[in-house]
Amino acid sequence: MMIKGVFAWDGEHWLFDPEDRFGFRATWKVNRVLAKADSDFQEVAVIETEGFGKALVLDGVVQTTEKDGFIYNEMITHIPLAAHPKPADVCIIGGGDGGAAREALKYPVQSVDMVEIDPKVVEFSRRYLPEVAGDGEPDPRLRFVYEDGTRFVKKRAQAYDVIVVDSSDPVGPAAVLFEKPFYQDAKQVLKEGGILVCQSESPIFHPDVLKRVHHTLGELFPVVRTYLAAIPTYPGGVWSFTLASLGPDPLQSDGHRLVMNENRYVNRDIWESCFRLPQYVKELLD
Amino acid sequence: MMIKGVFAWDGEHWLFDPEDRFGFRATWKVNRVLAKADSDFQEVAVIETEGFGKALVLDGVVQTTEKDGFIYNEMITHIPLAAHPKPADVCIIGGGDGGAAREALKYPVQSVDMVEIDPKVVEFSRRYLPEVAGDGEPDPRLRFVYEDGTRFVKKRAQAYDVIVVDSSDPVGPAAVLFEKPFYQDAKQVLKEGGILVCQSESPIFHPDVLKRVHHTLGELFPVVRTYLAAIPTYPGGVWSFTLASLGPDPLQSDGHRLVMNENRYVNRDIWESCFRLPQYVKELLD
Numbered sequence: 001m002m003i004k005g006v007f008a009w010d011g012e013h014w015l016f017d018p019e020d021r022f023g024f025r026a027t028w029k030v031n032r033v034l035a036k037a038d039s040d041f042q043e044v045a046v047i048e049t050e051g052f053g054k055a056l057v058l059d060g061v062v063q064t065t066e067k068d069g070f071i072y073n074e075m076i077t078h079i080p081l082a083a084h085p086k087p088a089d090v091c092i093i094g095g096g097d098g099g100a101a102r103e104a105l106k107y108p109v110q111s112v113d114m115v116e117i118d119p120k121v122v123e124f125s126r127r128y129l130p131e132v133a134g135d136g137e138p139d140p141r142l143r144f145v146y147e148d149g150t151r152f153v154k155k156r157a158q159a160y161d162v163i164v165v166d167s168s169d170p171v172g173p174a175a176v177l178f179e180k181p182f183y184q185d186a187k188q189v190l191k192e193g194g195i196l197v198c199q200s201e202s203p204i205f206h207p208d209v210l211k212r213v214h215h216t217l218g219e220l221f222p223v224v225r226t227y228l229a230a231i232p233t234y235p236g237g238v239w240s241f242t243l244a245s246l247g248p249d250p251l252q253s254d255g256h257r258l259v260m261n262e263n264r265y266v267n268r269d270i271w272e273s274c275f276r277l278p279q280y281v282k283e284l285l286d
Numbered sequence: 287m288m289i290k291g292v293f294a295w296d297g298e299h300w301l302f303d304p305e306d307r308f309g310f311r312a313t314w315k316v317n318r319v320l321a322k323a324d325s326d327f328q329e330v331a332v333i334e335t336e337g338f339g340k341a342l343v344l345d346g347v348v349q350t351t352e353k354d355g356f357i358y359n360e361m362i363t364h365i366p367l368a369a370h371p372k373p374a375d376v377c378i379i380g381g382g383d384g385g386a387a388r389e390a391l392k393y394p395v396q397s398v399d400m401v402e403i404d405p406k407v408v409e410f411s412r413r414y415l416p417e418v419a420g421d422g423e424p425d426p427r428l429r430f431v432y433e434d435g436t437r438f439v440k441k442r443a444q445a446y447d448v449i450v451v452d453s454s455d456p457v458g459p460a461a462v463l464f465e466k467p468f469y470q471d472a473k474q475v476l477k478e479g480g481i482l483v484c485q486s487e488s489p490i491f492h493p494d495v496l497k498r499v500h501h502t503l504g505e506l507f508p509v510v511r512t513y514l515a516a517i518p519t520y521p522g523g524v525w526s527f528t529l530a531s532l533g534p535d536p537l538q539s540d541g542h543r544l545v546m547n548e549n550r551y552v553n554r555d556i557w558e559s560c561f562r563l564p565q566y567v568k569e570l571l572d
Contacts, residue, residue: 014311022337023314023335025312026313027312027313028309028310050310051308051309052309052310202518230516232491232524236516237522237523237524238524265564266564270562272559273562276559278550278555282553
């Protein structure tokens with residue numbers, strides 16, 4: 001069974017990152033393809049890699065792996081949830097692998113709505129990637145909504161304390177999640193003092209995306225903070241997230257609300273350091 | 287002209303990272319090989335990559351690039367130099383590309399001795415990589431010593447305030463620079479209150495190396511601090527440095543001695559954040 005991006009080479013199979021705008025591609029040795037399907041939106045696959053364990057791959061692009069998925073999933077959820085004084089209702093747009101939902105449910109929230117456009121991503125992640133998605137009983141606070149995130153946010157108002165935009169890259173089905181109309185609608189869905197966070201790509205490989213997201217959110221929200229994490233499987237290793245808030249400013253908090261429950265990346269030190277940016281990122285955002 | 291690690295593929299040339307212990311390899315599109323020579327120690331080459339500009343490559347391993355060499359070079363020099371209250375005499379072991387020396391000379395030091403085993407690395411870097419090495423007049427405070435670093439440190443005593451061990455990976459000529467005998471000799475070469483810093487590899491791909499370096503230095507020095515930076519071209523993106531001190535503790539300083547002179551990575555925010563480690567790195571070092 002072959003999937004997009006995998007090439008045979010010297011009797012081995014390697015998945016090549018399609019990122020070639022900069023003539024730089026990461027490659028993973030693939031032991032086997034565990035599952036593959038063409039959904040209405042993309043090619044969805046779960047593979048077993050030599051070094052990173054199992055991985056979810058969409059249209060040939062690695063989304064999350066057993067070995068380092070925790071970094072992304074902890075960073076995109078713990079930071080906004082701990083920044084909010086009392087996050088009761090949470091919405092995750094995308095995040096079909098279930099990792100962000102798992103982290104969000106560590107907080108004393110009332111509900112987590114997971115709005116994923118592609119049911120196949122959720123199905124495969126739950127069946128083949130319990131290491132990321134979790135394998136316990138489904139948490140009664142978690143609700144799955146299979147819908148386009150941009151449509152979902154048009155139909156509600158002031159429903160959530162925190163919205164996590166856990167999207168893939170701004171190509172294909174996720175592109176609209178990086179545009180102003182979506183952010184405007186998402187803002188209306190936030191309750192008073194609500195917080196939105198999104199992954200805003202690599203400051204090295206996609207500085208234009210980060211700059212645009214930061215700027216656009218700055219037109220809509222009084223508080224906008226970009227933070228970074230080092231994620232080995234994403235191109236360039238360093239990844240950005242941008243938090244936009246209608247009220248609380250994470251820089252005014254000492255992170256005492258962070259839940260430490262089997263965290264492997266996020267702790268108080270990460271809270272204190274992740275908003276502190278290298279000079280080249282500061283200059284990019286100024 | 288071909289060099290180690292470069293393969294032709296679909297009419298293009300790509301350099302493959304030899305890191306395959308984890309079935310993960312970074313690859314760079316190579317436009318051309320600018321220079322190549324077999325020195326007494328290794329294959330030394332300077333290539334022009336599609337996305338990272340020119341790069342120094344030793345035995346097929348990318349050492350530094352025009353695009354992101356500044357991150358490594360600023361982190362390995364500014365942190366120890368700003369941690370020391372008055373760094374007068376500095377020794378760089380390795381660092382033949384000249385980037386660390388360039389950064390060290392931004393400080394009001396009296397002398398920088400650069401001890402590089404391979405003159406070919408220095409020659410090629412100065413001739414083909416002025417973007418990293420600098421292209422101004424040679425600074426009279428800088429002295430080149432072409433010698434094995436392990437031998438060099440045996441012949442002196444209490445000569446330096448800061449020693450920067452800017453080595454390649456712990457294979458080939460640099461392997462001994464990760465061993466206790468070298469650290470013991472290096473300690474003797476430090477003046478009172480002196481500081482040694484070394485690159486200690488990736489916490490993701492070489493956790494054993496980082497753990498051993500941290501532990502070994504802890505047996506010899508009263509203060510040992512590991513810090514991190516996100517460096518796109520190194521495998522895994524996140525890289526560690528370990529600072530060992532006979533006196534000053536960087537955690538007791540606010541970084542006010544950092545020199546900001548065209549820095550592109552290091553600033554006060556990086557000073558405040560680089561010693562704050564993610565949970566998985568803390569657990570590795572505990």
